[in-house]
Amino acid sequence: MHVDAWRGKTVVITGGSSGIGESLLGILSKIPCRVINLSRSKPDLIAKAEKKLAQVSADLFHIPVDLSSEKEINKAASKLAKITDGVDVLFNNAGITAHSRLDQTQMEAFRKAFEVNFFGPVLLTLRLLPYIKKKKGVVVVTSTVSGLYGIPGRSAYSSSKAALHAVMESARIELGEDGLRFVIFCPPYTKTNLRANGLDGDGNRLGESHFQGKSKSPEEVARRMIRAVEDPNSRLVVMDKSGFFLKWMRNISPSFLEKVLFQKLYKDFH
Numbered sequence: 001m002h003v004d005a006w007r008g009k010t011v012v013i014t015g016g017s018s019g020i021g022e023s024l025l026g027i028l029s030k031i032p033c034r035v036i037n038l039s040r041s042k043p044d045l046i047a048k049a050e051k052k053l054a055q056v057s058a059d060l061f062h063i064p065v066d067l068s069s070e071k072e073i074n075k076a077a078s079k080l081a082k083i084t085d086g087v088d089v090l091f092n093n094a095g096i097t098a099h100s101r102l103d104q105t106q107m108e109a110f111r112k113a114f115e116v117n118f119f120g121p122v123l124l125t126l127r128l129l130p131y132i133k134k135k136k137g138v139v140v141v142t143s144t145v146s147g148l149y150g151i152p153g154r155s156a157y158s159s160s161k162a163a164l165h166a167v168m169e170s171a172r173i174e175l176g177e178d179g180l181r182f183v184i185f186c187p188p189y190t191k192t193n194l195r196a197n198g199l200d201g202d203g204n205r206l207g208e209s210h211f212q213g214k215s216k217s218p219e220e221v222a223r224r225m226i227r228a229v230e231d232p233n234s235r236l237v238v239m240d241k242s243g244f245f246l247k248w249m250r251n252i253s254p255s256f257l258e259k260v261l262f263q264k265l266y267k268d269f270h
């Protein structure tokens with residue numbers, strides 16, 4: 001990490017109260033910069049820093065917002081305008097997963113997944129664009145390897161993330177000449193609360209325990225995301241062979257890719 005690249009910067013993070021976002025917040029809190037978190041609950045670190053129970057170098061702010069509410073996002077953008085008139089980096093990181101096979105998925109699950117994973121970040125990006133333009137800033141979305149192909153048992157999750165890829169790509173072409181950058185970051189399995197907080201096929205809370213296989217720590221993912229922002233050539237970033245495999249195999253041999261996904265994830269959709 002290049003600390004100097006972040007010194008004095010204004011960074012907005014969504015979902016800093018848990019998992020990958022919490023790690024991003026923790027890392028950046030050690031640098032003299034300004035970090036504004038948007039989530040429903042206040043991150044522990046910000047609560048502790050306010051009570052002088054945690055030592056931080058950054059100025060930390062929390063703006064409560066439910067990203068599934070247009071009204072709350074608009075209100076949050078107005079609050080943010082009172083803190084800063086420029087945003088160097090927006091991490092559109094907050095998200096929810098959804099697990100169910102398509103023929104057992106109600107529209108409610110699609111709607112809820114799209115509210116948080118697609119409409120929320122798109123609206124927030126639109127509201128913050130004037131501030132991002134001012135700083136020729138970077139917009140990062142925490143997508144997932146499941147956004148690189150329609151994953152079995154994940155149609156609502158995969159589609160809500162894949163749709164966001166298209167918006168980032170359009171924006172990159174349109175706003176690149178204004179000096180803005182758009183990074184799609186696709187982490188593999190990461191040890192967080194994502195599964196517990198996700199949705200089942202009816203759109204209710206999933207409450208699944210954590211994935212038992214090999215997975216990254218949120219800290220590792222956050223550090224790699226920070227490096228992706230520092231690299232001016234970052235576009236679609238994957239971290240490991242699961243990401244490389246999906247990214248390339250969808251074009252090279254989708255039929256082989258589908259066979260692998262069928263076998264590997266069979267239990268997930270049966």
Ligand SMILES: NC(=O)c1ccc[n+]([C@@H]2O[C@H](COP(=O)([O-])OP(=O)(O)OC[C@H]3O[C@@H](n4cnc5c(N)ncnc54)[C@H](OP(=O)(O)O)[C@@H]3O)[C@@H](O)[C@H]2O)c1
Nearest residue numbers: 015017018019020040041067094095144189190192193194
């Ligand atoms: N964990 C993985 O295996 C994995 C893999 C690839 C990609 N990702 C992506 O990484 C991102 C972060 O997830 P995580 O794994 O760190 O999960 P997490 O621990 O469950 O954290 C999710 C964060 O999103 C926020 N959030 C959820 N719904 C929200 C809403 N309606 N309004 C505002 N904030 C909301 C939560 O804050 P509040 O509850 O306080 O609102 C929380 O801070 C997600 O976009 C996810 O899709 C995760």
